[in-house]
Amino acid sequence: MRSMRWSQYFIPTSKEVPADAAVPSHQLMVRAGLIRQVVAGAYSYLPPGYRSLRKIEAIVREEMNRAGAIELHMPAMHPIEWWEETGRVAAMGEVLVRLGGGTGDDWRSRTVLGPTHEEVITEHARAYLKSYKQLPINFYQIQTKFRGEARPKSGVLRTREFLMKDAYSFHMTKEGPGGLDEGYQKMYDAYCAIFSRCGLPYVIVEADSGPIGGDASHEFMVPTDAGEDWLVQAEDGKYAANLERAEVAPLPDLGGGRNAAIAEVHTPGLRTIDEVSTFLKCKPSDMIKTIIYEADGAALVALVRGDHEVNEGKLRRAAGVKSLQQADAELIRKTTGAEVGFAGPAGLTARIIADQAVTVMHDAVTGANKTDYHVTGVNPGRDFKIAESGDVRVAVQGDRARNGSPLAFKKCIEVGHVFKLGTKYSDSMKATCLDAEGKPRAFIMGCYGIGVNRIMAAAIESLHDEKGIVWPTSIAPFEVAVIALDLRDEQVNALATKLHNELEAAGVDVILDDRDARPGFKFNDADLVGFPVRIVVGKKGLAEGLVELQIRKTGESRKVAPETVVGGVGELLRDVAL
């Protein structure tokens, strides 16, 4: 075993904060010498960064294997034909990276770089899985993905090229032994084990499974300001969801209002909630926002309070429609009889779904369905009928969960996603196998993703301090740094080397800082790179026959006899582990 000496290794630390890095994980990963950007959205992992990445991979692999998943490896290059089969060439648009550049009919033009691997794995299932006796089965890989993200950002948190652990399970049934539900639960449990072992403070939320998705989906989120998603959590800890999904308790009817008579007001050119509420000197929450959608080809009217936003996912589910998009100007004119900006619920013949919060409003202001006019004194039930109502808005600060517990909002980053796909891909790719009756049936599938690079960045985001990275031991580039303070001192040098060698022999992942630099420089570097345990061998300590042992996370430090170091470190690593 070759000893690991800093002077002969490569950890290009830097005192300077990179100008292009806005979030802590990005700044620290660059400063600690873990990564270097190559182009927007693609990074090299330098030696210490790659060590960490490999450790994360190893944990993922172990837990996936333990859960019964089988590892394989698929290429990044896919034939576009398979993507055409599932209709995702159009669905993914620019996100799908194509080689292109040829005549349009050559191999380059027919090759894409995989952003995910449902198509490839489903083709393989179609080719090989012919009997229900081969099921259930779960294939996974850790592989590079390519996505033409419009805007890569936040260092390694959002990139165009990244490492993903993706798993795909195949089942004959949804329920029962060997069914999708069971396979899904196994992955769910494996994910908990993976993120726990990686030391991440994660939260599991219900996610919106999207317009064509299956019926269940959970996301594994790590709270951090650098995140792009919103996590909504009940204070009692009993409910957590993605903002896209978060359900809210009905608002109470506070009464109030004078049951004023409905009155038309001239509001020339005033279309937005802001414009109208300012002009009429009312609050946005006194207004009813009337939004016209085109749902499965017909007009659908959604009503929300002026200070609320429609949640299109909730609306789609409430309406029971497949497609939902904001109506164009022509459909709006046809539906309301007015220009865009003056819609109101009264007198409309189209289907109307009101948010619950609208049902408890009094003397509201809304559009008159007449260009340049609004109406005041509108009372739901009296002035327009509410045939359908429900929770169709985006949760906001101040809302409560259905059980009444107040909701808190936190930014977070998604590190994992488990998804019940159903037969979406097996249907479109005609992937079937024979059931016990000898009848061909489409595979019922699940898919399960983990962003490997994101685990590293999310850990740094959520655990760093002002001095640098604070690694969870399990994914630190090195577990222990032995720092020799004065190399010209033979005793110091000899003892530091001895401790390093003994630790290494004991199976500890250790690096010896043997650089000829001043103590402060080496301490600061150690804090920046974030080794969980630091052992300092110096003349002063040695005079008392002691070395210093310090824990990065707590800063706690103790002086110990050199003979006790190996045993002591072993214990510490177990303690610090999570």
Added chain:
RNA sequence: CGGGGCGUGGCGCAGUCCGGUUAGCGCGCUUGACUGGGGGUCAAGAGGUCGCAGGUUCGAAUCCUGUCGCCCCGACCA
């Protein structure tokens, strides 16, 4: 894709408005001396097609036109 900002040695920046010697400064790097428990000191060095391409001019990092790249906000995101 809309809005904003920035491209000058490995890193962080000044110089650009108002064109004019060999393009500066700090960090880092090399060599030497000193120093040695929280990012040392001194001395001597190496390192730059000023993103790229055209143009204006006696003369361009600086002015004009175009173009590419990177970052931030927004839109988008299986």
